[in-house]
Amino acid sequence: ASFPVLSNSAYADGPFRFSPFSSSPSPPSQQQSDPPNSDAKSAPPQAADEQKGGFDPESLERGAKALREINSSPHAKQVFEIMRKQEQTRLADLAVEKAHYEAVQSQAAIDKQRKMAEEQRNLVQQQSQAKAQMLRYEDELARKRMQTDNEAQRRHNAELVRMQEESSIRKEQARRATEEQIQAQQRQTEIERAEIERETIRVKAMAEAEGRAHEAKLTEDHNRRMLIERINGEREKWLAAINTTFSHIEGGVRILLTDRSKLIMTVGGVTALAAGVYTTREGARVTWGYINRILGQPSLIRESSIGKFPWSGIISRGAKNLRNFGTAATAVSAESKTKFGNIVLHPSLQRRIEQLARATANTKSHEAPFRNMLFYGPPGTGKTMVAREIAQKSGLDYAMMTGGDVAPLGPQAVTKIHEIFDWARKSKKGLLLFIDEADAFLCERNSTHMSEAQRSALNALLFRTGDQSRDIVLVLATNRPGDLDSAITDRIDEVIEFPIPQEEERFKLLKLYLNKYLGGDEGEGDNSGSSGGASKWGSLFSKKGAQKITMKDLSDDVIREAAQKTEGFSGREIAKLMASVQAAVYGRPDCILDSQLFKEIVDYKVAEHQQRIKLASETG
Numbered sequence: 001a002s003f004p005v006l007s008n009s010a011y012a013d014g015p016f017r018f019s020p021f022s023s024s025p026s027p028p029s030q031q032q033s034d035p036p037n038s039d040a041k042s043a044p045p046q047a048a049d050e051q052k053g054g055f056d057p058e059s060l061e062r063g064a065k066a067l068r069e070i071n072s073s074p075h076a077k078q079v080f081e082i083m084r085k086q087e088q089t090r091l092a093d094l095a096v097e098k099a100h101y102e103a104v105q106s107q108a109a110i111d112k113q114r115k116m117a118e119e120q121r122n123l124v125q126q127q128s129q130a131k132a133q134m135l136r137y138e139d140e141l142a143r144k145r146m147q148t149d150n151e152a153q154r155r156h157n158a159e160l161v162r163m164q165e166e167s168s169i170r171k172e173q174a175r176r177a178t179e180e181q182i183q184a185q186q187r188q189t190e191i192e193r194a195e196i197e198r199e200t201i202r203v204k205a206m207a208e209a210e211g212r213a214h215e216a217k218l219t220e221d222h223n224r225r226m227l228i229e230r231i232n233g234e235r236e237k238w239l240a241a242i243n244t245t246f247s248h249i250e251g252g253v254r255i256l257l258t259d260r261s262k263l264i265m266t267v268g269g270v271t272a273l274a275a276g277v278y279t280t281r282e283g284a285r286v287t288w289g290y291i292n293r294i295l296g297q298p299s300l301i302r303e304s305s306i307g308k309f310p311w312s313g314i315i316s317r318g319a320k321n322l323r324n325f326g327t328a329a330t331a332v333s334a335e336s337k338t339k340f341g342n343i344v345l346h347p348s349l350q351r352r353i354e355q356l357a358r359a360t361a362n363t364k365s366h367e368a369p370f371r372n373m374l375f376y377g378p379p380g381t382g383k384t385m386v387a388r389e390i391a392q393k394s395g396l397d398y399a400m401m402t403g404g405d406v407a408p409l410g411p412q413a414v415t416k417i418h419e420i421f422d423w424a425r426k427s428k429k430g431l432l433l434f435i436d437e438a439d440a441f442l443c444e445r446n447s448t449h450m451s452e453a454q455r456s457a458l459n460a461l462l463f464r465t466g467d468q469s470r471d472i473v474l475v476l477a478t479n480r481p482g483d484l485d486s487a488i489t490d491r492i493d494e495v496i497e498f499p500i501p502q503e504e505e506r507f508k509l510l511k512l513y514l515n516k517y518l519g520g521d522e523g524e525g526d527n528s529g530s531s532g533g534a535s536k537w538g539s540l541f542s543k544k545g546a547q548k549i550t551m552k553d554l555s556d557d558v559i560r561e562a563a564q565k566t567e568g569f570s571g572r573e574i575a576k577l578m579a580s581v582q583a584a585v586y587g588r589p590d591c592i593l594d595s596q597l598f599k600e601i602v603d604y605k606v607a608e609h610q611q612r613i614k615l616a617s618e619t620g
């Protein structure tokens, strides 16, 4: 059996594909029945194609021919072998191609796996990130919760502390109230005891007095009888004298009425006498007013070192003032004279005041213009005292007036202000004019409370103090420096504040007034105000021979404790406190001042001070 063998090219090129191992070529019948040289061969190709249904048999023919040639060839076996090898090669190529495709496929699978793994990794990473974020968030939440808890705890603790403090304050207040009540009761008991003792003494004294009164009554009766007898004798004597006188007058009047010329002379003489008396009296009054105005001290001046009249200084006051104030030269030279023994101030303030006093005293000798001063501070801190002392120590003449005196003068105020300055010029030493309560008439000119007269007075003062003066030092004292007119403050060279005394100053003040009021040192220093009054009473009692005050266990520690307690007290309040201590001691029969009584009065005064501040803050 022969196999149709196709060449490779024929196999590839032919329009037919058929297996090289098919049992018979197709269609053989047709191949045989249609020889290549038939009529159709001569027909045009298109028509032939149409006859064969589009099939081209030429390639088959060529294939068959080639097969025949191969079959007939002696190398058919080799050809066949080659074909088989070609086929094997082709199969091997296909296998390679398949392997290649498989390799590509497995590469794609690997890529896919890698991609999946990467996606997996990304997913895991994202998950871990989300988890970390969640953990962070939870941590943050926990921290915030902790902070909130801490804050709440802190608030709670603070609330607890506040409540504890309030409760302790309440307890302290209750304790103080109880103590005060006990002390008040003790004081009341003591007062009642003293009252009873006084009553007993009074009853005794009354019994004695009754005996003495009875005796005196008997003596008085006797005296009265004697007196009546003497008066009767005198009366008779006088009646006789009057009768005689009237009989004489009657005679004279009768003569006058009968004699016309004598009557005219008498009437004329009496009229002339009356006119003379009247004229003389009125003339003297006018002349005195004139002299007073020209030479006398202005009525606004309350206190002055210059005598009221030029001659009065020689007689009494002038001599005393001369002794007190001396000349400027002696005042300057004596260092001790600028020490302010009776005034307790902060050391720096004290130094400044002493220096000012020295400077003021020396100004006149150097013929320099004087420097005006303003003292301000809370009431009772020693402004007036210091001004008075500076005036005294500086060796100048001094005069004091009060701002409150100006307003009542009305329209006359302007004249009075000018009078003061004219009068001040007469001083040869120079004059320190101290105006206390200066804000009373030197307040802001725009103020609605200011009357027209006050405004004019202020203008007059501004006019007189316009230039630097070599004759007058103006010292103003006020509690309200802010109220002063700006033109007034413009004329001030030295502004000094007087603060409330500190603990050390309070200690010194307490000691000073303890000595002054209770230590027998009562005659000296400033006696103005209520404190001064108390001092006078103290000396009055001792002069009358009352029991002397005895001090018991009143150490510096007790006084220092009082100084600590009296925080916020002014100098005046401390002076008054010591005056109260003095009064309490005199209220006791034994006149003993012990630390307990002292502490009681201090506590009482401190409570009073607090109460006053409370009231002031409530009303103000």
Ligand SMILES: Nc1ncnc2c1ncn2[C@@H]1O[C@H](COP(=O)(O)OP(=O)(O)OP(=O)(O)O)[C@@H](O)[C@H]1O
Pocket: 342, 343, 344, 345, 378, 379, 380, 381, 382, 383, 384, 385, 386, 477, 478, 479, 498, 509, 526, 527, 528, 529, 531, 532, 570, 571, 572, 573, 575
């Ligand atoms: N620094 C002080 N040293 C000693 N005593 C003082 C002092 N301050 C006040 N006092 C006492 O207080 C009283 C009143 O003082 P002073 O009149 O000088 O006060 P002030 O400041 O002028 O008060 P106000 O503004 O009310 O006039 C004095 O008489 C004195 O007893």
